[in-house]
Amino acid sequence: MEETQAFYDFCIPHNKDDKIMRATLAELVDLGYKTIAIDQTFDHSKKEAAKRGTEIFPEPQSIQHLRKEFDSKLKILQRITIVYLDVNVAHAMSVSMNLRKFNLIAGQPKTDAALTHCCTSFNGDIITFDSLAGSRLLVNRKAYQIAIRRGIFFELKYSPAITDSNYRKDMIKVAQNYCTKGKSKNIIFSSGAANEFQVRSPCDVANLAFIFGLSEDQGKNAVNRFCRQLFLRAESRRLGKTIMFVKGNGPIVFSDSSSDDNESAAEDDEMDSMETGDAEIEDLQNEEESENSQDRDRKRIKLA
Amino acid sequence: MIRHRYFDVQLKFRDLDSVVLTPVFFRGCVQNSLERFFGQIGGDTTLEIIKFSAEQQRVVFRVPEEFYERTRASITLIGQYQEVPCHFRVLKTSKTPLDFIKEGENENCEEI
16 A cells, blocks of 8 residues: 655645745655655636547656655655536546546636536545635535535645735635535645745644634545545545455464364453343353254264 | 643744744734634734744743633634734643743843
C-alpha cells in the first residue's frame, strides 16, 4: 500500500517558474506538510468538439526534478482539475490514457447540470468550485448525499480567502451550504496557493473550521484523515480491480485436541462468573458432548 | 476574573525593509482584520501585547478566552501588512503566559 504521511495539501497550482514552485514547496515542508499534490487545470468547456476517441487531456507536467529535490521531505502527487459545463466530458475521460497518469482527478463544474453530474457520475475524486463563480452553484441535499456515498470529497481552498474579501464571502457561503445540506461531511481543506505567502500551517488551517461551519474534529480531519481516505480511494480508482493471492509461509500447524478441551473448560469457568444464562449454555454444551460420545459409541458398535 | 489566551506568533514578510514593524502597527493590523471578518464584535476584542521583537519578528500577545477562535482565524487570514505580502504563523497558544525569549537575547525585546 502506498505510504503517505500527514499533513496533506492537495492543491498547489503548477507554476512554470521553478523558483516560485521551490519556494512554495520549501515553505510547505517548513510548516509540516508531508504529502502534497501539484495541480493542473484543464478547461473542457473551451475545447472544440473533437473526434470521438481522441486524446484531449494533457499529460502531467514533468516534476521529476522537484520530486528528486524534496525526495525524503515531501511526497508529491499530481492532480488535474477538469473544468466542464456538461456531461460530454464523461466519454472523453473514459477513453483518455493521460488521465490515468494523474494521482487525483478533481471536477470543477460550471453549471448546475455539471454539478449534479459531478456528484452522481463523475469518475473522479474531488469536487471543487471556482472562486469566481462558486457562490452561484449550491449543491442540493440529495446530490450531496450521493457524492458522500460514492466517497467523493468536497474541497475548500483557503488562499483565495486570504487575497480577496469577495472570494472570502463566496467561500463562507459555499462552506455554510455544505454545512446545512450535508452537515459538512467529506470536506477537505487545501491551499490553492500561488506563492509561499499564501500557505498556512495545518493547525491554522484546521482552526478555520470555526468560520466554515465545521466541528473541531472535522477541521482536523480535513487536513489529515479525510485526505488519506481520499488518496486511498483515488489509488483504487486508478488501479482498478485487483486480484490478491494469500500465500502461507511455513508449515501449517493444527492445534492439539487435548489443549482444545482444556481451553473450553477454562472458558466455561470464566463464563460461570458472568451474568445469568451461562448455566443454559453449559447445559447445551454438555448435551452436545454426550451426543458426540453416543455417536462414537454407535460407530464402534457398527465397526465391531 | 477574565481568562486569557496567549498567542506566540511569528511574522514573515516578503520584503521586511519596506514595512514598519512596531507593536502599535501590528496590533492595529490584527484588530483591523478582526473587525473586517467579524464586524463590531470582532473589533471590540481587547488585544494586549506582552512581548514584541522586531529583530526576531515574533510577538506574544493575549486576548480574552472567548475571542480565541476568532482571533486565530483572523490571524490566519491576514495576507498583507502595509500592502506587503505576509504570513503570520501561530507557533503556540496557551492559557498560561508564554515567553519566546532565549537566554542572552533579552535586550532585543520590548516588554510592554
